[in-house]
Amino acid sequence: MSVAEKAAQLRALVRMISDSAEAVIQEWEAEGRTPHDVTSVPRLPSRELFEARRLFVGACGMGVDLVHDPFTRMTELATSFFNSVSLRIAADTRIADVLRDADREKGISIQEISRQVRIAPEDLSRVLRTLTSLHIFKEVKDDFYANTDTSRLLVDNEPLRCWLLSQSTEVFTASNKLPDILYGSLDKPSSERKSGFQTAYGNTGSFWEWIEETVVRSDGTLGPRPELDIWLNGMWKFGLEHVQAPAVCFDFPWEAVGSKTIVDVGAGVGGMSFELATRYPKLQFIVEDRPVILQQAEAFWSSSLPDAVQNNRVRFVPHDFFSEQPIKGADMYILRHIMHDWADDECVTILKSLRGAMASESLVLIADNVMQTTAGSPHLKAAPPPLPANYGLAHSFANLHDLFMFVMFKGGERTAGEFVALAARAGLKLTRVWECRGLTSLTELRRDDYVA
Numbered sequence: 001m002s003v004a005e006k007a008a009q010l011r012a013l014v015r016m017i018s019d020s021a022e023a024v025i026q027e028w029e030a031e032g033r034t035p036h037d038v039t040s041v042p043r044l045p046s047r048e049l050f051e052a053r054r055l056f057v058g059a060c061g062m063g064v065d066l067v068h069d070p071f072t073r074m075t076e077l078a079t080s081f082f083n084s085v086s087l088r089i090a091a092d093t094r095i096a097d098v099l100r101d102a103d104r105e106k107g108i109s110i111q112e113i114s115r116q117v118r119i120a121p122e123d124l125s126r127v128l129r130t131l132t133s134l135h136i137f138k139e140v141k142d143d144f145y146a147n148t149d150t151s152r153l154l155v156d157n158e159p160l161r162c163w164l165l166s167q168s169t170e171v172f173t174a175s176n177k178l179p180d181i182l183y184g185s186l187d188k189p190s191s192e193r194k195s196g197f198q199t200a201y202g203n204t205g206s207f208w209e210w211i212e213e214t215v216v217r218s219d220g221t222l223g224p225r226p227e228l229d230i231w232l233n234g235m236w237k238f239g240l241e242h243v244q245a246p247a248v249c250f251d252f253p254w255e256a257v258g259s260k261t262i263v264d265v266g267a268g269v270g271g272m273s274f275e276l277a278t279r280y281p282k283l284q285f286i287v288e289d290r291p292v293i294l295q296q297a298e299a300f301w302s303s304s305l306p307d308a309v310q311n312n313r314v315r316f317v318p319h320d321f322f323s324e325q326p327i328k329g330a331d332m333y334i335l336r337h338i339m340h341d342w343a344d345d346e347c348v349t350i351l352k353s354l355r356g357a358m359a360s361e362s363l364v365l366i367a368d369n370v371m372q373t374t375a376g377s378p379h380l381k382a383a384p385p386p387l388p389a390n391y392g393l394a395h396s397f398a399n400l401h402d403l404f405m406f407v408m409f410k411g412g413e414r415t416a417g418e419f420v421a422l423a424a425r426a427g428l429k430l431t432r433v434w435e436c437r438g439l440t441s442l443t444e445l446r447r448d449d450y451v452a
């Protein structure tokens with residue numbers, strides 16, 4: 001790029017940062033006037049805030065690439081695993097809780113933090129200073145630390161703590177095997193390839209089989225792996241609820257679905273149906289999963305939404321989604337966080353079984369991340385120039401989550417184009433992607449002979 005081109009790009013990015021920052025401030029002020037009711041719905045950004053945030057983050061990321069010394073930037077990236085491991089140590093030793101009552105201006109001394117977390121002060125300050133440069137904790141004066149707004153989120157927040165730990169322990173270890181599982185994979189059929197988790201832990205079964213194993217615990221008793229609690233707490237109480245999927249219940253015209261029947265395939269215990277049932281009282285549900293999960297599902301619904309069970313608004317049908325779909329001609333079949341668990345061939349089998357059951361007007365909604373690339377897709381909104389179509393840095397979590405699914409489960413997230421190809425193999429077609437405010441969107445599929 002010429003100097004003139006670089007200057008034009010930088011000026012455009014700075015304008016974008018300035019405009020989007022003003023939009024963010026307006027949204028903060030609007031939120032201040034109508035504070036969020038934490039008891040009602042999950043905190044979702046307004047459409048305006050969601051868009052302004054991703055413009056701001058994308059423009060900052062691209063600006064850093066443009067302005068920063070490129071050798072330093074690449075070296076920072078190559079060593080950024082230290083950021084991850086520092087955050088893990090902070091979460092593990094509950095440093096945010098130690099700082100809970102610290103005065104914002106005075107902080108707490110490194111000696112006092114060290115005494116509470118049992119790490120030598122000179123070593124601990126290395127970790128803390130790594131995080132303070134990332135605005136997680138603040139060194140208010142030499143060797144005195146306090147929480148920032150970001151680190152304060154960890155105070156007394158066991159689900160968030162577990163979420164961070166799950167990402168930075170087993171997933172971190174598995175990620176280190178990414179080169180091993182990729183190199184040579186061209187010459188191996190996918191059925192013979194191992195996951196990063198299996199390679200790292202010398203395991204042939206799935207991650208979920210491993211984590212549910214009974215082991216001898218540190219106190220000599222037999223019991224579930226201690227990691228199980230961390231995963232259940234982090235994944236179910238924080239990850240799904242806050243990070244991945246709340247928007248899918250809001251960014252689709254569910255009201256218009258009226259009193260139709262939704263078949264939730266591989267629903268889990270509460271699943272998406274439960275969230276929809278509590279918000280849209282006319283919808284009817286058929287909850288499908290493996291028998292062992294359905295027992296838990298029935299117990300959960302009976303205690304959490306007993307009317308729905310008593311009135312048959314929800315029914316429970318044991319079903320293996322690789323076999324023939326027993327509910328024929330339903331209005332809608334939903335698959336939340338199912339497809340990203342499986343490789344293409346298995347996904348095609350799941351979709352074919354739905355295709356066999358669908359009526360001409362039925363639709364399938366896949367609730368999963370829809371990956372956007374820097375080149376863009378006709379199915380997804382593109383960022384304005386000079387940002388890449390996927391908003392660059394603002395898309396980073398989607399890419400990291402794709403790699404997470406890949407190294408842990410041999411699954412992965414898909415682009416809209418990849419969903420088009422999967423659908424075609426199953427006799428379906430992609431009719432629309434409902435872009436939602438968050439990592440998970442809704443991909444709508446219809447029979448390939450459907451005419452609008």
Ligand SMILES: C[S@@+](CC[C@H](N)C(=O)[O-])C[C@H]1O[C@@H](n2cnc3c(N)ncnc32)[C@H](O)[C@@H]1O
Pocket residue numbers: 265266267268269270271272288289290293319320321322335336337338341
């Ligand atoms: C990641 S969870 C998603 C659960 C739910 N859809 C949600 O969004 O909360 C995957 C679900 O697929 C179910 N599952 C796995 N294999 C299955 C199979 N062969 N047939 C039906 N369900 C299956 C699991 O029991 C689990 O509930």
